[in-house]
Amino acid sequence: MMKNKILYGLIIFAISVILGACSEEEGIDTSISVISVEQGKANDFDKYLNHILVKPYNIRFLYKFEDVESDLNYQLVPAVYENSIRMANLVKYLCLDAYEEVAPDNFLEAYFPKMMMMVGSGAYRNNGTVVLGTAEGGLKITLYDINNLDVTDIDRLYEFYFRTIFHEFSHILHQTKDYTTDFDRISATEYVGGSWNDAWEDKSSLEAGFISDYSSKEADEDFVELIAHYITNTPEVWEEKMVAAAKDGAKGRAVIEAKMAIVSSYLSQSWDIDIDELRAAIQKRADELDEQDLDNIKIEE
Numbered sequence: 009m010m011k012n013k014i015l016y017g018l019i020i021f022a023i024s025v026i027l028g029a030c031s032e033e034e035g036i037d038t039s040i041s042v043i044s045v046e047q048g049k050a051n052d053f054d055k056y057l058n059h060i061l062v063k064p065y066n067i068r069f070l071y072k073f074e075d076v077e078s079d080l081n082y083q084l085v086p087a088v089y090e091n092s093i094r095m096a097n098l099v100k101y102l103c104l105d106a107y108e109e110v111a112p113d114n115f116l117e118a119y120f121p122k123m124m125m126m127v128g129s130g131a132y133r134n135n136g137t138v139v140l141g142t143a144e145g146g147l148k149i150t151l152y153d154i155n156n157l158d159v160t161d162i163d164r165l166y167e168f169y170f171r172t173i174f175h176e177f178s179h180i181l182h183q184t185k186d187y188t189t190d191f192d193r194i195s196a197t198e199y200v201g202g203s204w205n206d207a208w209e210d211k212s213s214l215e216a217g218f219i220s221d222y223s224s225k226e227a228d229e230d231f232v233e234l235i236a237h238y239i240t241n242t243p244e245v246w247e248e249k250m251v252a253a254a255k256d257g258a259k260g261r262a263v264i265e266a267k268m269a270i271v272s273s274y275l276s277q278s279w280d281i282d283i284d285e286l287r288a289a290i291q292k293r294a295d296e297l298d299e300q301d302l303d304n305i306k307i308e309e
């Protein structure tokens with residue numbers, strides 16, 4: 009009798025656990041209670057992150073699913089551990105170390121976003137577009153689609169991750185020190201706001217003087233898109249884009265170059281950064297990417 013009661017109790021307990029698990033599965037934070045046992049125990053990757061990102065820059069690199077502050081608009085999948093390691097090494101190699109080469113002391117410590125969050129899946133909107141990255145108040149950058157990371161495809165690395173990082177970081181810079189309103193005036197009558205996504209279906213944003221469709225949203229986006237695209241293109245590819253922007257006498261090239269002149273002098277005067285040197289540093293690193301051990305989490309003393 010006693011045994012039956014215990015058994016009965018166990019069955020009830022088991023059912024409630026299963027029910028609990030099921031009801032949580034609809035949400036996104038299903039693994040919190042499972043993984044939290046491990047919380048506080050730093051693994052080798054955590055120690056490595058502490059060494060390359062936390063200690064020097066106070067940047068927290070969030071890759072565990074429990075760290076993922078979920079967005080209920082999307083079904084998100086956690087980032088694969090190995091890809092998180094590669095992305096951490098890439099962020100240091102292709103971004104932080106490139107700025108270190110050309111920026112003044114303490115520039116990254118003071119201004120680089122303090123949190124980077126990795127999400128395995130993409131975040132698809134109802135209209136079919138995918139969110140490549142987001143940033144909140146300059147504090148946290150979220151990178152999606154980490155599970156499709158391909159370290160041999162530099163164009164994809166730029167498109168899916170690094171342009172996002174450079175874009176969001178550049179927002180912090182202009183929010184800290186304003187650029188001149190001369191910039192806003194150049195394309196003032198042509199920004200399309202929220203309809204940037206369908207405004208260019210049968211005409212070229214490039215020929216209109218925008219480096220990307222998203223550039224046409226508003227001046228701030230235009231400003232940071234110019235930085236992000238300029239430094240992630242070789243001088244040769246940039247020139248090809250400028251030629252395309254001037255196709256059949258289109259004004260695109262002249263407009264973009266007028267805006268770039270302001271971007272360039274802003275970075276130089278406000279931040280003591282030469283954008284051509286920054287681009288050269290990034291491009292050289294991209295060229296030598298295949299020589300890097302992106303799986304490394306050993307701390308070199």
Ligand SMILES: [Zn+2]
Nearest residue numbers: 175179229232
């Ligand atoms: Zn933006």
